[in-house]
Amino acid sequence: MLPDKCSIREGSRDCVNPPEFLITVVTGNDEFMLGITCQKHKTTVLSKIENLQNQGNIPNGSIKFENLKSVQTDCVRGDPDDFIQL
Numbered sequence: 001m002l003p004d005k006c007s008i009r010e011g012s013r014d015c016v017n018p019p020e021f022l023i024t025v026v027t028g029n030d031e032f033m034l035g036i037t038c039q040k041h042k043t044t045v046l047s048k049i050e051n052l053q054n055q056g057n058i059p060n061g062s063i064k065f066e067n068l069k070s071v072q073t074d075c076v077r078g079d080p081d082d083f084i085q086l
Contacts, residue, residue: 002019002022002036002068003019003036004018004019005017005018005019006018006019006036006037006038006040006041007019007035007036007037008037008038008041008044008045015038015040015041017038017039017040017041018038019036019037019038019068020037020038020039020042020067020068021036021037021038021039021042021065021066021067021068022036022065022066022068023035023036023037023045023049023063023064023065024063024064024066025049025053025058025059025061025062025063025064026061026062026064027059027060027061027062028061030059031064032058032059032061034049034058036068037065042065046063046065049063050063
């Protein structure tokens with residue numbers, strides 16, 4: 001399960017937008033998940049990750065934004081109200 005909102009803070013407030021992208025860094029055969037973000041903050045997150053890579057705080061590699069998709073299985077049943085946020 002992922003959080004139901006973007007992982008970015010604007011000042012002292014959390015972003016209330018639903019997540020649209022899973023953020024990972026790919027280095028060689030490894031892939032590291034960093035967080036999730038909405039479309040509004042995608043550019044801000046990209047800039048922040050590049051800065052952290054330059055400082056050596058995050059592994060160097062290609063930054064990947066993967067679209068999130070809702071999934072429903074027999075084990076995990078979705079309520080129609082849950083899909084409104086996606």
